[in-house]
Amino acid sequence: MKAIQIRETGGPEVLQLVDLPIPVPGPGQVLIRVESVGMNFIEIYFRKGQYKATLPMTPGSEAAGTVEECGPGVNGCGFKPGDTVAAVGVLGSYAEYALVPAAQLIKVPDGVTPEQAAAAMLQGMTAHYLAYSTWPLKSGETCLIHAGAGGVGLLLTQMAAKIGARVITTVSTEEKAELSREAGASDVIVYSQQDFVAEVKRLTNNKGVDVVYDSVGKTTFDGSLNCLRPRGLMALFGGSSGAVPPFDLIQLSGKGSLFLTRPTLWHYISTRDELEKRAGDVLNWVKSGDLKLRMEHMYPLTEAGQAQSDMENRRTTGKILLEP
Structure with a gap:
């Protein structure tokens, strides 16, 4: 799969496109085919080294897509292949596939697109x-x-x-x-x-x-x-x-x-009930039209560096999305 990887901290140029193996879901994990990635400032902090991480790393903390495969023990969590889902707080979403703990995954309501879900979840x-x-x-x-x-x-x-x-x-x-x-x-x-x-x-x-x-x-x-x-x-x-x-x-x-x-955010979605309540409110408001999203800035995954540069230099408004 194609993915963005950081091997050293620095400017946008350190975001490199690489080929990596498609990961295999372990116990309690779900493999999703990423359809839209929400970009956030936290990824810039990791890229610069303001937040510490083990390198090399694939950045990303927000994504929406389709369940591809469920690991052992996930059946009781209510997810199955083909479901449209979204998640926040999971590193590695700047890629065509990502592993997500089932406990951090949210089903996307019918009528809400993966792009809308990726734009709405974290922010x-x-x-x-x-x-x-x-x-x-x-x-x-x-x-x-x-x-x-x-x-x-x-x-x-x-x-x-x-x-x-x-x-x-x-x-x-x-x-x-x-x-x-x-x-x-x-x-x-x-x-x-x-x-x-x-x-x-x-x-x-x-x-x-x-x-x-x-x-x-x-x-x-x-x-x-x-x-x-x-x-x-x-x-x-x-x-x-x-x-x-x-x-x-x-x-x-x-x-x-x-x-x-x-x-x-993580201390305000620390329980499954709180995560489902906040995500449910937000996604259902998007579905009803009570919450309007701005998603005019969409970049291919290959232009992740340019997207981060534009965000950092305030050349955009609303939500920036990456499209694998």
Whole structure:
């Protein structure tokens, strides 16, 4: 099978196309024929060496496709050859075939394509836990979402608006601002032209927002804290601009007894029931049309390096997909 492999950390050029044997499913594993791969920033972190991994490795953490073969002990899990399925959190999806533990696999509802499932699973469930668990948004509350035209940003904006929250977003261009408004943002700040802290203060009459959802990290961290109302919460769920430097927690008290969390999806889908609930909500909202996906950026597997470069340099909006 064709697969992308990393033999050394570095730039996009280290993503090499190779021929590998089709893996054989072991106990509790399912072999899927990958039809669509969802690209995420975590793969860039692995490529650069920010996240440690044993090399060589095939990157990838999100895929949808068809069950090809079930390993021993899978029959009772409800999967069979021919089923359309999706999974997150499993390394090795930048390939034509991938092994997935049955416990991490989700059946895709009829009416949802593999491309939609690959575009929705990781980012959709991330938006879900942020809006419904990390800070359970309520109607009338106000949130600030950075990277509002990104994959998670657009989905989180839709969920927050559906709840009835006021959504303020930051984006880099006027074109992305329009996408953010279409997703339901009440106010959009073009940070390349405006000071987002000053704008948030103005938009909230100096009260601040209830919660900040920040996937940018280094360049927005201090400003995000300054946007919060007393006892508000900052959810730092990514670091596309780099890691946040060491931080003195006493600042949280000085800024209003603030809360700060660094959540990850895996702790919000740690049980089978929670995984099925979040994935079920997201995929069924996609099926019903209540959750709109942007999937205009599709690259062949052979152009994985270009796809990562475009994502890293913010040349895309919505979800990036690889097609094996």
